Amino acid sequence: MAGLREHKKQATREALQTAALRLALEHGPGNVRVEEIAQAAGVSPRTYNNYFSSREQAIVSAITADRVTRTVAAVLHRPADVPLGVAVLDAVVPAYSGDPEASGAALLMVATTPALRTSYLDTVTGLEEPLAGAIVDRCGGVEALTARVLAAGVVAAIRVALEHWLRAATVPAALPGFVIPAGSLPEVVRAAVTALVPALNAAAPRPEPSG
Amino acid sequence: MAGLREHKKQATREALQTAALRLALEHGPGNVRVEEIAQAAGVSPRTYNNYFSSREQAIVSAITADRVTRTVAAVLHRPADVPLGVAVLDAVVPAYSGDPEASGAALLMVATTPALRTSYLDTVTGLEEPLAGAIVDRCGGVEALTARVLAAGVVAAIRVALEHWLRAATVPAALPGFVIPAGSLPEVVRAAVTALVPALNAAAPRPEPSG
DNA sequence: GCGAAATATTGCGTGCACGCAACTTTTGTG
DNA sequence: CACAAAAGTTGCGTGCACGCAATATTTCGC
Incomplete structure (x- = not known):
């Protein structure tokens, strides 16, 4: 079964999305650092940018x-x-x-x-x-x-x-x-x-x- | 006459455009720093971003x-x-x-x-x-x-x-x-x-x- | 299971975009 | 001309996006 990798990726993606949206709502969109989002999702800041190419992208993708x-x-x-x-x-x-x-x-x-x-x-x-x-x-x-x-x-x-x-x-x-x-x-x-x-x-x- | 200001702005804009295009053609688009473009046009790097919001924008605007x-x-x-x-x-x-x-x-x-x-x-x-x-x-x-x-x-x-x-x-x-x-x-x-x-x-x- | 290939994650370094607060230049008025 | 208001420029500091190479993880053939 080769689905483990893809499953984890999807999980990380969703974790980043929800974390980004939650933090933006809690602290205001201007007061959220990429580092915080990454930390809340349990990955490194660099990995965040492997999934989303901007700070805003994770937030809006949680909505769309x-x-x-x-x-x-x-x-x-x-x-x-x-x-x-x-x-x-x-x-x-x-x-x-x-x-x-x-x-x-x-x-x-x-x-x-x-x-x-x-x-x-x-x-x-x-x-x-x-x-x-x-x-x-x-x-x-x-x-x-x-x-x-x-x-x-x-x-x-x-x-x-x-x-x-x-x-x-x-x-x-x-x-x-x-x-x-x-x-x-x-x-x-x-x-x-x-x-x-x-x-x-x-x-x-x-x-x-x-x- | 209030046209001096606007005239200078237009001149700076064109200087930045032509400098950006020339440098990109000379050194290759990946080997041009914003600092070089600004220097070639006689302004500070910060001023460059008052005219163009990205490194590429000056280059393409010289063409379009x-x-x-x-x-x-x-x-x-x-x-x-x-x-x-x-x-x-x-x-x-x-x-x-x-x-x-x-x-x-x-x-x-x-x-x-x-x-x-x-x-x-x-x-x-x-x-x-x-x-x-x-x-x-x-x-x-x-x-x-x-x-x-x-x-x-x-x-x-x-x-x-x-x-x-x-x-x-x-x-x-x-x-x-x-x-x-x-x-x-x-x-x-x-x-x-x-x-x-x-x-x-x-x-x-x-x-x-x-x- | 084991080792090699494939793929993901991470840290690092660089350059960039921009908010902000001085500072300088131009403009308009008396 | 003088002076104040308006507008432009600059340096600084911060956070971000990403290329690159090293490292860790998953997959697959045997």
Whole structure:
């Protein structure tokens, strides 16, 4: 059994994530040293940077969890006869519906800390490559470059939606306890991605092979 | 006259850019210290980071020059009666036509140095905000969020095109002197942005006010 | 089990990005 | 011109990201 190594790696990764998030919430995001996170997870500071390439990355990855994986899976599971734009829309929007209830305090912290915001928005980029693959899988005849552009466009749309939504947390005098307008995120994401639906639907070479 | 300050700042900025590019070409991009660039431009190392937030940024900004400015201006100068998608396409593509002849050696260096590649691709992001503004100016009735998404989509498309094009420099045994397939960049950019044209054209609420 | 190859962890050294608090230069006003 | 306010520059200190080589751990063939 060769799974021991990989199992330990996954455990260390999760230990680092949870430790980073916990310490950031306890002491404030600016008062957490990489050394503390590493120590709390039982590894050396150098090892921390073998798992995460920035101090913020561990914190936000504890929040975003496996959303990328779920989104891609959702796209692939849509029935093949629905237009690409609809499939993407119906796959992406629900992925951002369960977000606010996850942990309001953590999201408020991300929203109000510039470095964390940037890092949080960057996590969406991880969707680009698998999404491009999913688009190719769905529409066989589509150009690789086109699929890539559409995937990058969807990622950009989601990023814009998140920016728009996070801004609501800082602009109206962010009181502690005043969390983010909960239900609105999926709607913003939907509005953003909808702007690209015409391009997504136009990409599939032939949605209906006429009889 | 209050222009002395701003004039000096611009001069320092350009001095840093040219010094960074020259030193990178002379000694190789990995053998240039920030301290050397600052010294060559006659400022302190700390001041360097007041102008550029990374070592690579000065180098690539010496190459990209004012392309963002030109692109936005080109979008705004298209006649108002052409569809948005066409206007964007005809504005963006020429901006990437004069690129290869600028300096083949510098581009080869960027293409083959991962850190410089990343930084180079990041410069395109600077187009997003002004382009979104230009889209709003062109199509009065468009939603701000929609304009932002479309601008971000165009930026993403350009980034994908550049990635695709830069890859050609590394994959086929990049011999020194073998530069990048020159004419192909505008075509790749055109192909990439074309995938988004349906979305761009669908955004304008009413392209032709009839009667 | 045993030893070798593969892989992960660690310490070290270097350069970098940036907050902060002086200090210097430019600007605008009387 | 003088002087104060505004804006730019600099040095310092800190923490971080990462290449590199040494060390410890896991895996795999026998």
